[in-house]
Amino acid sequence: MRETEIQAAWYGLETCEKCAIRHLVLFADLTSDDFNSVHLPIEDIWLPPGTALYQQEQPASALFTVREGLIKLEQYLADGGYRIVSLVGQGDVAGLEATVSPHYEHTAVALLPTKVCRLPRDVVAKLSPKLNRQLMEKWHAMVQRSHQCMRELSTGSARQRMARLFLLLAPSSVEHCRLFGRDDVGALLGITTETACRVVSDFKKRRVIVEVASNIFRRDAQALELISDGD
Amino acid sequence: MRETEIQAAWYGLETCEKCAIRHLVLFADLTSDDFNSVHLPIEDIWLPPGTALYQQEQPASALFTVREGLIKLEQYLADGGYRIVSLVGQGDVAGLEATVSPHYEHTAVALLPTKVCRLPRDVVAKLSPKLNRQLMEKWHAMVQRSHQCMRELSTGSARQRMARLFLLLAPSSVEHCRLFGRDDVGALLGITTETACRVVSDFKKRRVIVEVASNIFRRDAQALELISDGD
DNA sequence: CGCCTTTTTGAGCGTATTCAACATACGTGG
DNA sequence: CCACGTATGTTGAATACGCTCAAAAAGGCG
Numbered sequence A, B: 001m002r003e004t005e006i007q008a009a010w011y012g013l014e015t016c017e018k019c020a021i022r023h024l025v026l027f028a029d030l031t032s033d034d035f036n037s038v039h040l041p042i043e044d045i046w047l048p049p050g051t052a053l054y055q056q057e058q059p060a061s062a063l064f065t066v067r068e069g070l071i072k073l074e075q076y077l078a079d080g081g082y083r084i085v086s087l088v089g090q091g092d093v094a095g096l097e098a099t100v101s102p103h104y105e106h107t108a109v110a111l112l113p114t115k116v117c118r119l120p121r122d123v124v125a126k127l128s129p130k131l132n133r134q135l136m137e138k139w140h141a142m143v144q145r146s147h148q149c150m151r152e153l154s155t156g157s158a159r160q161r162m163a164r165l166f167l168l169l170a171p172s173s174v175e176h177c178r179l180f181g182r183d184d185v186g187a188l189l190g191i192t193t194e195t196a197c198r199v200v201s202d203f204k205k206r207r208v209i210v211e212v213a214s215n216i217f218r219r220d221a222q223a224l225e226l227i228s229d230g231d
Numbered sequence C: 001c002g003c004c005t006t007t008t009t010g011a012g013c014g015t016a017t018t019c020a021a022c023a024t025a026c027g028t029g030g
Numbered sequence D: 001c002c003a004c005g006t007a008t009g010t011t012g013a014a015t016a017c018g019c020t021c022a023a024a025a026a027g028g029c030g
Helices: A032-036 A121-153 A157-170 A182-189 A193-205 A221-229 B032-036 B121-153 B159-171 B182-189 B193-205 B221-229
Strands: A011-013 A042-046 A050-053 A062-068 A070-074 A083-088 A107-111 A114-120 A176-178 A211-215 A216-219 B009-014 B043-047 B052-054 B061-067 B071-076 B080-087 B107-110 B114-120 B176-178 B209-213 B218-219
Touching: A011 B061, A011 B182, A062 A121, A062 B107, A070 A182, A070 B121, A083 A121, A083 A182, A083 B121, A114 A121, A121 A182, A121 B071, A121 B080, A121 B121, A157 A176, A157 A182, A157 A193, A157 A216, A157 A221, A182 A193, A193 A211, A216 B114, B052 B071, B080 B121, B080 B182, B114 B121, B121 B159, B121 B182, B159 B182, B159 B218, B159 B221, B182 B193, B193 B209
Parallel strands: none
Antiparallel strands: A011 A042, A042 A114, A050 A107, A062 A114, A070 A083, A070 A107, A176 A216, A211 A216, B009 B043, B043 B114, B052 B107, B061 B114, B071 B080, B071 B107, B176 B218, B209 B218
């Protein structure tokens, strides 16, 4: 089992003030003084694929800004299975519920190699008045993401969903994109592992995607768009 | 076409201060003084089923607290169709994006007879500092709703989804519940109108639900739960 | 190299879709 | 009040799609 406790492969301290993606993150509006008023450490964590950031029902001690990579949010089903209900990508926040709820409401697991910043809930609570605007924005982004998953990844045929997934993984200007395990693809698109596999195979055969390395693909964006709304 | 402009069948002025569901709403924490500082009217609107509250892309001039009933949030698809991405029920807010975005991001339409309060964005902006806590809660509720729709209404077989819908429509303590048009049931569960229809028929035949009046059903909660996680 | 996990492929089956016909309800005007 | 038209709901038959179960192939990793 790969999805166990969080085992930071690597972590250190970062100066948020000179964060490269600062314009995207929660702390976008803070001043130097604000930073100085915070003495709690903010960790910078590297997550190999399959690493769990936190588990559903656990006490929500921190929230996490994604600097790079992709995280899945899953919830358990009555039958013991799970469903991926949303994704968290660059600039998004995982575990936002920590600001309003005592427990995490999802299990969050890295789908790709992912870098996150851990912000203890106390830090956020302390800076809360200054962060309000950005917190709203992050909630907003979270709702949008969730609705996007519903609209694009849970609607239409398996082929359509898969095509939309490939388009969503990276802007079409980016040469190639990395895909994750077929189980996760299935749980995300609401199809079985086997179907996910078959569709990927079919796309490869038709050269809509080309596997340049293990799970790294070059995509034909035009063809994918055709599939995504035609079938 | 029933889903046209908003045609308030009825509206008047309400004293928010003595609102029956005040504990549920955005204004829960406000004091008398706060209310006095607001002079803009807050309308109380009755929406017959099928009435659109607002349209996707329109300027977001207000947000709406649902006092009674049920509203669907839909988004258009590339092929011209639409998908219901979330529901808005009692105590929830439709059009929350008005607080952070210039345009509505969904089309909101009443599924059942529905009563809402219209809160102009200016009023909310003015009270914003006092409302922060409640706004966060509403965003949180919105995310939860959306994930619930994903988990319960967009996962599993058509029968399972339908069973979960009947359980979701009202607490099982409530004797009966009202269902809406088969088209909307389909768009919500991600199945076709015909399938929606067939499943409802089947449930009626098996007495899992009993139609006591047009689209009003008495439910066998136990049987529905069995279906919802067995099949 | 062998073991385990993940991915892939195949065959048969069941469910949901499609397309079509028919039924029912509702509202309007004759 | 009934006749008609439209919108909505219901049912049927054939098809297609995705699922299940099973087995084989292809990676990691000790």
